[in-house]
Amino acid sequence: MKISIIGAGIGGLSAACLLAAKGHHVEVFEKNERAGGKMNIVEAEGFRFDTGPSLLTMPHLLEKLFRECGYEMNDHLTLLPLSPICRYNYQDGTIFNCFDDRSETAREIARFSEEDASAYSKFLAYSESIYLKTANAFIYNPLFGFTDFRKLNLLSFFGIDAFSTVSKSVNRFFRSHQLRKFFKRFTTYNGSSPYLAPATLNVIPHVELNQGGFYVDGGLYKIAETLFWLAGELGVTFHFNSSVQNIQVSGKRVTGLVSKGEVNPCDLIFANSDATETLTTLIDDASVSHRKKKKASNIEPSCSGFVLLLGIDRTYDQLVHHNIFFSEGYEQEFNQIFNQKVMPDDPTIYIANTSFSNPEHAPEGSSNLFILVNAPYQSGKYSWESNAGAYESKVISELEKRGLTDLAKHVTFRHRITPDDFYDKYLSNKGSIYGTSSNTKFSAFVRPRNKSKDIAGLYFVGGSTHPGGGIPLVIQSAFNAMALFERYGRN
Ligand SMILES: Cc1cc2nc3c(=O)[nH]c(=O)nc-3n(C[C@H](O)[C@H](O)[C@H](O)COP(=O)(O)OP(=O)(O)OC[C@H]3O[C@@H](n4cnc5c(N)ncnc54)[C@H](O)[C@@H]3O)c2cc1C
Numbered sequence: 001m002k003i004s005i006i007g008a009g010i011g012g013l014s015a016a017c018l019l020a021a022k023g024h025h026v027e028v029f030e031k032n033e034r035a036g037g038k039m040n041i042v043e044a045e046g047f048r049f050d051t052g053p054s055l056l057t058m059p060h061l062l063e064k065l066f067r068e069c070g071y072e073m074n075d076h077l078t079l080l081p082l083s084p085i086c087r088y089n090y091q092d093g094t095i096f097n098c099f100d101d102r103s104e105t106a107r108e109i110a111r112f113s114e115e116d117a118s119a120y121s122k123f124l125a126y127s128e129s130i131y132l133k134t135a136n137a138f139i140y141n142p143l144f145g146f147t148d149f150r151k152l153n154l155l156s157f158f159g160i161d162a163f164s165t166v167s168k169s170v171n172r173f174f175r176s177h178q179l180r181k182f183f184k185r186f187t188t189y190n191g192s193s194p195y196l197a198p199a200t201l202n203v204i205p206h207v208e209l210n211q212g213g214f215y216v217d218g219g220l221y222k223i224a225e226t227l228f229w230l231a232g233e234l235g236v237t238f239h240f241n242s243s244v245q246n247i248q249v250s251g252k253r254v255t256g257l258v259s260k261g262e263v264n265p266c267d268l269i270f271a272n273s274d275a276t277e278t279l280t281t282l283i284d285d286a287s288v289s290h291r292k293k294k295k296a297s298n299i300e301p302s303c304s305g306f307v308l309l310l311g312i313d314r315t316y317d318q319l320v321h322h323n324i325f326f327s328e329g330y331e332q333e334f335n336q337i338f339n340q341k342v343m344p345d346d347p348t349i350y351i352a353n354t355s356f357s358n359p360e361h362a363p364e365g366s367s368n369l370f371i372l373v374n375a376p377y378q379s380g381k382y383s384w385e386s387n388a389g390a391y392e393s394k395v396i397s398e399l400e401k402r403g404l405t406d407l408a409k410h411v412t413f414r415h416r417i418t419p420d421d422f423y424d425k426y427l428s429n430k431g432s433i434y435g436t437s438s439n440t441k442f443s444a445f446v447r448p449r450n451k452s453k454d455i456a457g458l459y460f461v462g463g464s465t466h467p468g469g470g471i472p473l474v475i476q477s478a479f480n481a482m483a484l485f486e487r488y489g490r491n
Pocket residue numbers: 006007008009010011012029030031032036037038039051052053054055056057242243244245272273274305307372425426427428433434435461462463464469470471472474
């Protein structure tokens with residue numbers, strides 16, 4: 001069977017490896033010049049930056065991917081636990097180091113709130129209980145056919161806190177603004193707002209704080225590089241700089257795709273291109289109705305991001321590998337991003353400083369700072385063309401105020417990535433970086449499934465599909481698509 005994959009992001013690479021390991025003839029068509037999609041890199045002037053993910057959670061899924069292809073992840077990638085996992089900086093001067101050791105973290109919390117230190121373990125138990133109730137029903141379930149939906153019968157929406165919001169439930173557990181902000185931030189891992197998303201998303205702290213959050217030695221791009229290598233070993237062919245313009249359909253069945261003006265016949269397509277973009281721009285109206293295209297374009301994307309890559313000619317003692325500088329008015333920040341759809345006046349700023357763990361990522365005595373501020377998806381309410389330069393200066397001066405003295409004077413290399421760039425480069429829906437949002441309790445049910453109901457032989461993988469964004473869920477989307485492929489084949 002000849003299978004074409006549109007896109008060499010983590011979703012496309014995972015599907016390519018799994019399909020090739022089963023003996024299929026697989027070809028990948030990728031718009032850009034290299035594999036990885038949003039997991040990407042910039043290398044310049046002795047600095048090396050990851051431009052996408054900086055933290056790997058649920059590594060068992062990556063491990064399973066390698067194993068299903070007959071390889072061992074640990075022979076090819078070195079996962080490093082970090083200590084502290086992350087350093088959180090607050091504008092009142094509090095510094096909170098979070099460790100994977102619970103008692104060490106509780107001691108840190110007790111420095112500003114004894115009460116919250118004892119609530120910490122209770123919250124993690126609550127978070128784990130949501131995971132245990134939802135993982136098999138939602139994440140590891142394609143949620144496609146009748147049998148899949150039967151698994152939901154056992155689920156109580158009260159038991160998974162679906163009727164509260166992340167923010168309200170976090171406030172029930174904690175009194176200090178420090179821990180409230182800390183736990184609400186996890187909702188941004190899938191690009192949603194803690195003030196809108198159902199409290200079920202309080203499952204995310206479990207995957208980082210109980211199961212572990214990892215760095216990959218050499219940088220997260222090593223994952224993409226290694227999966228690309230693995231796909232090659234398994235016989236996958238790659239066509240780079242090869243945008244797909246059209247999916248060919250005949251009699252409601254996939255027959256091929258068009259790239260560079262040429263028709264490439266195939267029996268099946270796995271689309272790793274954004275699902276909304278795929279449905280609305282790559283498929284003719286005769287094959288997917290106008291009504292369904294409209295429904296797809298109404299799916300709310302996750303937030304986007306404003307990224308600054310700064311090469312600086314010094315190190316800052318207060319920076320560890322992962323660092324967060326919280327805003328003061330947290331709710332107002334999310335209101336600006338998710339409701340007003342403008343950049344926050346007082347942003348929370350994340351810095352990944354991988355030269356802390358891999359000194360070779362920057363010239364000696366220098367640092368490579370990957371700086372990320374959550375940003376609204378493209379909506380026409382904020383012009384990056386007019387504002388990008390000013391917002392870049394604002395982020396740098398905010399960091400100076402929050403302790404990185406004279407940062408501007410030490411910048412020797414700079415590069416920025418805006419939501420417009422995320423759209424232009426990866427064609428992700430409205431520049432979103434994590435796929436679809438989870439801002440309502442029904443989001444999990446409206447997210448595109450891993451197989452088309454309209455077109456036989458068309459499968460979907462990636463963050464814009466079920467079960468959602470972030471590296472592990474994207475890998476799981478490929479497992480879900482494989483399960484459906486084994487069930488339905490070309491039908
Ligand atoms: C700044 C940032 C920080 C992040 N941080 C984290 C993190 O710490 N941890 C984490 O787990 N996740 C993180 N994420 C999210 C994670 O990167 C994504 O969920 C994941 O990489 C998405 O993979 P994907 O395969 O779904 O899509 P993509 O990476 O977007 O891949 C899709 C591919 O399809 C190609 N394509 C699209 N249309 C076409 C077409 N018509 N023809 C040919 N090719 C096409 C694109 O060029 C792209 O290569 C972050 C993302 C960003 C941007």
